[in-house]
Structures are given as structure tokens and as C-alpha cells.
């Protein structure tokens with residue numbers, strides 16, 4: 001067994017103090033200003049002056065599409081994209097085909113993640129059988145499986161039946177699981193194509209009212225309080241949702257919430273182009289919503305950034321608006337979009353960035369080896385970012401199979417220079433290096 005060592009020289013830890021980091025045996029073996037030469041002998045040196053060292057990013061909301069939709073993405077291509085984006089763990093959403101609603105399917109996804117070796121792949125289990133909303137899936141068996149599922153979601157579809165939602169919240173208490181809700185009242189969004197408002201009226205498209213999201217969140221925080229269980233709200237997109245979550249947190253209700261990078265940057269005005277790359281669920285909202293979401297992420301009302309990376313084959317997106325699939329890719333642009341919207345604007349620093357992209361999502365997903373501080377003895381899951389770099393987003397240059405990036409053509413700040421997963425460089429020189437292999441590296 002080889003155990004390569006790496007010396008990261010002169011990185012800025014979470015954007016603050018400058019230090020060297022020695023990685024050996026999969027862990028952080030030493031941290032400090034100018035580590036002595038005898039301690040670092042034989043280590044591969046990475047010059048990181050001007051770069052920021054952060055804990056590896058953790059995504060609570062990734063669609064890897066495998067099994068069943070390998071034309072859109074595979075665990076291999078999706079996790080390559082994740083590593084390039086600075087992630088060391090992703091949660092794979094359950095709306096694959098077959099749906100991840102049994103111990104067998106979640107174990108399959110978990111095994112595919114280990115075989116790929118780019119990041120930790122944590123399967124999300126479905127709440128209901130086939131995402132159909134009629135019958136609770138075998139949550140306990142998925143929790144007890146090798147995949148150790150702790151996050152359950154019918155994402156893509158709302159668990160709209162309040163009795164089903166109550167039962168799910170009650171059931172996961174036994175193993176401290178969490179229900180991640182896709183908050184969308186189905187009757188209020190029948191045929192909806194974009195945000196409901198002045199732009200939808202202009203364009204003559206069926207609107208998707210904010211209240212369809214807010215009414216489910218209001219109901220669910222009350223259910224979570226009643227049952228005494230944990231609720232996570234996926235992709236919060238409206239100012240009103242933020243107010244409800246703030247109200248719930250003030251009352252001590254165990255709710256956490258997520259915002260996507262695209263909802264932090266883009267608005268419904270883009271839909272005027274009729275370019276289906278901007279079609280997404282929940283829809284892009286108004287400028288006031290974007291500002292409320294940024295403020296909520298900065299003040300902790302929204303806990304985390306989740307990408308909702310949703311790759312689609314070209315034919316599902318390169319068609320007319322009404323028939324196009326909903327969803328956007330996001331793994332390879334998340335860091336840059338959050339830097340652009342939260343750090344360049346002065347709303348957050350890099351320590352806050354580490355909290356919302358790593359520590360907090362690792363806590364919600366219960367990943368003990370992720371989201372850890374950059375300290376001696378901790379697992380070496382680390383990303384090195386050059387915050388001064390700027391780059392032009394080109395979907396054809398990405399590792400994901402999906403070409404549906406809404407940021408295509410934009411110039412964004414921040415480049416992932418290296419990602420270390422369990423002490424092994426999955427990304428070096430801003431390019432894929434090699435996957436982690438247990439017992440080999």
C-alpha cells in the first residue's frame with residue numbers, strides 16, 4: 001500500500017491566515033506557517049500562494065440519473081463533474097429508474113460511487129414507493145442498508161398528502177433521518193411553465209405562484225413541530241418562503257433549508273428569450289426574491305447551498321419551451337456562482353462559504369468525515385480555489401454529460417485548482433487527476 005503525501009504551501013485557510021498543509025495517510029498530518037523541511041520530506045509540493053483552502057464541498061441535492069437514465073448522466077460522469085467543482089461528497093437524488101426506494105437500489109448507487117472513486121456518493125432514499133405518493137417506501141431498510149441512508153426525498157415531486165408526510169416524518173425519527181421536501185402544491189401548479197407574475201402575463205405562459213411553494217413549507221414546518229422530527233426544504237425560491245422558515249426557526253422547529261446557485265443569480269426575465277435552458281423547477285423568480293434569498297443565506301435562515309444539478313440529454317432541452325424538460329446543471333459552476341453572488345457582493349466571507357457548502361450540508365446528511373475543520377488529524381477532504389481567476393463557462397468543456405448550463409457564456413470568478421478526497425488528489429492543476437482507490441492511494 002502506498003500512501004503519497006502532499007504539501008500545500010502558503011494557502012489561505014478559509015480566506016484568513018496563511019499556512020502550509022501536510023497531507024499524509026489520508027489525513028491532515030500537519031498545519032502551520034512554513035512547516036519544517038524534515039517534516040515534509042518526500043511530499044509532492046503544491047504552491048498555493050493566493051489560493052483559498054476550504055473543506056471539500058458537500059452537495060445535498062445532485063441528480064446522477066443512474067440507474068436508468070445513463071443517456072443523461074452516470075455516477076461516473078456526474079462525480080467527475082463534482083470533483084472538478086470542488087466537491088468531495090454528493091447526495092444522489094432518488095428519482096432514478098428504477099426509483100431508489102429499496103435497499104437494493106440504494107446499495108447499487110452506493111457501490112457505483114465507490115467504484116468511481118471521485119467523491120463520496122450518498123444515496124437519497126425515496127419517501128414513497130415509485131415517488132407515487134401512495135405508500136411509504138421501506139425507509140428503515142434503506143437506513144439499515146450498506147448505503148446508510150439518512151436523507152429521504154421524492155424530489156421532483158412533492159409529498160403533497162399531509163398524512164403521508166406526517167408518517168414519513170414520524171418514521172425517520174427512529175434513526176435521526178430527515179425528510180427533504182420538494183415544496184410544490186400540485187393543484188396550484190398544474191400546467192405551470194414559469195414564475196407567476198408580470199412576465200408570465202406578458203408571455204402568456206401559465207404561472208407558477210409563489211404560494212404553491214409557501215403553502216407546503218408552512219404546512220410542513222407545522223407538521224415537523226407536531227411530530228418533533230427533522231424537515232429539510234429543498235431549493236427555496238421565494239421571499240415568502242424565507243419568511244416562513246425564519247418564523248419556524250425562531251420557534252425552535254427543526255427545519256433546515258437550501259438554495260440553489262441559479263436562484264441566487266438568475267431571474268424570470270431570462271424566460272423572455274424562450275430559451276429552455278432557463279426552464280427549471282422551482283422556476284426562476286423575481287429580482288426581489290433573489291435579494292431575499294441572498295440575505296437569508298447570509299444570515300443563516302437558509303442553511304446551505306444545494307446545486308440541484310439536473311442534467312438532461314440535448315433533445316430534452318433543445319426544443320420548444322412548453323415541451324422542454326425542467327432542470328439545469330450546476331456541479332461545475334456552483335463555487336463560482338456562490339463566489340459571484342455572495343462573496344464578491346460582500347455578503348459573506350470564505351468561512352461562511354465553507355459553512356454553507358460543506359459543514360452544514362455534511363451535518364444535515366450526517367457525513368462524519370465531511371465538512372470537517374482544516375486541522376491536524378482530520379480527514380483530508382480539501383479544495384483549493386484560486387479566487388482571482390476568471391473563466392468563461394462553456395458547457396461543452398464540462399465533465400457532466402448535461403449541456404444545459406444556464407451560465408453558458410458568462411464569465412465567472414473562482415477556479416478550483418485542486419480537490420483532495422481522502423487525501424488523494426482527484427483534481428490537480430484544475431484538471432481531473434485520478435480517482436481514489438481504497439488500499440491503493
Ligand SMILES: [Zn+2]
Nearest residue numbers: 155156182234
Ligand atoms: Zn426538486
